[in-house]
Amino acid sequence: MRERAVSGHPDRPGRTPGVTLPSVTERKGTTNESGVRAERQGTAGRLPALAHESPATAFGDYRAAFHSARLPMALLDGDGLIIAANPAFGELLGTDPGRLTSAAAADLADLGSDPRLWTAYREVLCGRSDRLRCTRRLKHPAGQTLWVEVGVEPLPGGERFLLTVADSSDRHDLLARVRHLQMHDPVTRLPNRALFFERLSSALEAASFEPSGTGRIGLCYLDLDGFKAVNDTLGHRVGDRLLSAVAQRLSRCAERTGGRGGDASRGHLVARLGGDEFALLVENSAGTDQVAELAQCALDALQQPFDLAGQRLSVSASIGVVERTAAGTTATGLMQAADTTLYWAKEDGKARWTLFDPERNAHRMTRQALSSTLRPAVDRGEFTLEYQPLVGLGNGRAEGVEALVRWRHPQFGTLAPNRFIALAEENGSIVELGRWVLEAACRQARAWQLERPAARPLFVSVNVAVRQVWDSDLVADVAGILAATELPPELLQLELTESAVMGSAGRPLQALQALSDMGVRIAIDDFGTGYSNLAYLSRLPVSVLKLDGTFVSGFRSQEHPNPADETIVEALVSLAHRLGLTVTAECVESAEQAARLRRIGCDTGQGWLYARPLPPERITALLDADGRTDDF
Incomplete structure (x- = not known):
């Protein structure tokens, strides 16, 4: 089939959509190779003969059907x-068919x-496609x-084509109404x-x-505070009315800041995502200030x-407010950022x-990555122990x-522990991790004892999270x-935070008592920062108080002392000694601090003055030095 040139349409489409009625003046001088133009000049308004039929019989049986058909053709x-x-066809277009x-x-x-439709149409006229259907x-x-609904297909012989144009406005309107119902919230509309x-995609x-656009996009992801209480106390009917009123105020905010409210046409889109969650979408955002203004307007309203x-x-x-360049952004990524910022x-x-903060989000993502890999890390042997000396303030050993x-x-x-211990407590992996730390520390302490049998043995102090007491059999x-x-049990000390120990009853208290009866020493870590309920000190099986480093920080200088800190520490040390407890001061960083702590009776100190956390082999050297930390 030879390719034809389609009259009136060059290869580039671009005519304005709509009906353009042709002139009744016949065109002249446009006869093509097959004489089609000449044939049409003498048969205007009449059905011509097909190539394989005689003019007398051409469409003889179909002429009446063609003219009386209700389908525009x-x-x-x-x-x-x-x-x-x-x-x-003429009635559809409001003109005489002739x-x-x-x-x-x-x-x-x-x-x-x-352009795509134009190409498909040409494919039919040129014989390379059998049919075109479009709306x-x-x-x-x-x-x-x-x-x-437009249809174009060739007639037998391939030189003529039948065009059908069926009015589907009623069907389209019905589908539009159905789609509107499917795409709109019945409560807020x-x-x-x-x-x-x-719309976001x-x-x-x-x-x-x-x-011509800015290439940027903004999103406000909104959640009502305390909406559940409204539903629970006043009922869902009042709750629905509240949601509807909220929707109206958000739409007015969108209109005032340059959008069209809930209209799904171009402009700020206000949508209800479900429950008491709403979203305000800003296309072609002018920047963070514009989206922030919309968020503040919604908040005030x-x-x-x-x-x-x-x-x-x-x-x-x-x-939660997110504003960024649209290039490289996905709908899922934008919503994740908005959800995180709302949180x-x-x-x-x-x-x-x-406002969304990439640095804060990176920290959150790091926390999530650490949390999800904590348990496997214990099995993979990714954890290790370092040891910081606890030095007697009286003898320096x-x-x-x-x-x-x-x-x-x-x-x-x-x-360091501050990066993952809280995560381990949140997800429960602290039980496995704590058990590993306890076993590794005890095994190392025993190894030092065996390596240096003549040296004075060092006890090892291990931190225990309160969740280990509740979620495992710590005593066992x-x-x-x-x-x-x-x-030996006397060479093991377990440290629990003050907030975990104070107020303990039932199982925690029983566990502490059983451990103490076993010979294990119990220490309260970071004492002075939690409940500070001193009445419990006489009831708990505690051996040691570890003063929080914030008290020691007031001892930094002899020239500018903090009398209040020294008074508090002196009172705590005196009280502990009267109860038969020893006191360890944390975060000792200077000789002046050590001297003042020694003067008020503190028993041991721990901090960078003596040594930073050391690997096990350095502790072996410490034993060889008779416990002296001068070179550490």
């Missing part, structure tokens, strides 16, 4: 020009405005808009989650192809009381908006060491480890 030549149109002869079908059916929007001469994500895609069914309600909202707003006190765990992370390097674990390592 037209016969096209190979150039895409109308040879004949039936009355239904006036449509010689008109370009592509103009009448809006087939040239879309187009036409403008009737009377002014109304028509939605039509705002766009719902499905429409929001459709479209906005991100458009930002890459519209050079919602803080005004609501009068609903005789109830006067006051609510607030937490808002920050609630964590920071609610009733506020918070090490009496024990505190075991401090380190995580040799393959990605983040060596991590300690007994089993002491038996396995053959470490």
Whole structure:
């Protein structure tokens, strides 16, 4: 089949959509090779003969059907020009069908405005495709808009084509109404989650192809504070009314700041994502200030009381604000950032908006990565112990060491306990980690004892989290480890924080008592920062108080002492001694601090003055030096 040139349409489409009625003046001097133009000049308004039929019989049986059909139809030549149109076609376009002869079908059916559709249309006319089906929007001469189903396919012989244009406006309107119901929230009448994500994806895609835009996008992700209490106390009907009122105020904010509220057309989109969660989408954002202004407007609007069914309600909202370049941003990534920022707003006190902070998010992601790999890290042997001496303030010799765990992370390097212990307590992996630390420390202490049998043995102090007491049988674990390592119980000290020990009752208190009866020493760590309920000191099986380093920090200088700190420490030391307890001061960094602590009767000190945390082999050298830390 030879390729034809389609009259009136060069290779580049671009005619304005809509109906353009052709001139009744016949065109002259445009006869093509097959004589189609000459044939049409003598048969305007009539159905011509097909190539394989005689003129007397051509369409003899179909002429009446063609003219009386209710389906708008037209016969096209190979150039895409109308040879004949039936009355239904003329009625659809509001004109006499005879006036449509010689008109370009592509103009009448809006087939040239879309490059892909124009190419598909040409494929049919050139014989490389069997059929074209599409939906187009036409403008009737009377002014109304028509939605039509357009079809183009070749007739037998391949030289003529049948064009059908069926009015589908009613069906389209019905589908539009159904879609509106599917895409809008019935309570607030705002766009719902499905429409929001459709609009968001479209906005991100458009930002890459519209050079006239800013190429940026903004999002306010909003959650009402305390909405559940409204539903629980006043009922869901009042709750729904409150949501509807919130939607109206958010829409007005969007309008005032340059958008169209809940309208799904271009502009700020306000959507209800579900429950008491709303989103305000800013396409072509002008920058952070614009999105922040919208967030502040929403916050201020919602803080005004609501009068609903005789109830006067006051609510607030937490808002996460994200504003960034659209290029490289995905809908999922944007929503994750917004959700994280909303969580920050609630964590920071609610009733506020918070801007996304990449650095803070990176810290959160690091925490999440550490939390998810804590348990496997214990099995992989990624943890190690260092030991910091506990030095007698009277003789300057090490009496024990505190075991401090380190995580040799393959990605983040060596991590101190403050980077992962709280995470381990949150996810429960502190039980496995704590058991490993306890066993490794006891095994090392026993090894030192065996290596230097003549030296004064050092006790080892191990931190124990309160969750280890509740979630495991700590007494059984300690007994089993002491038996396995053959470490004498008096060489083990367990440190628990003051907040974990004070107020202990039931199982924790029983466990501490059992450990004390076993011969293990119990120390209260960071004493003075928690409950400080001194009455419990006489009831708990405690041997040692470790004063928090904040008290010792007041001893930094003889020239500028803090009398209050010294008075408190002196009183605590005196009280502890009267109760038969020893006192260890943490964070001793200078000789002046050590001297003053010694003067008021403190028993042992721990800090950088004596030594930083050391690997096990350095502790062996400490034993060789008779416990003296002068060279450490």
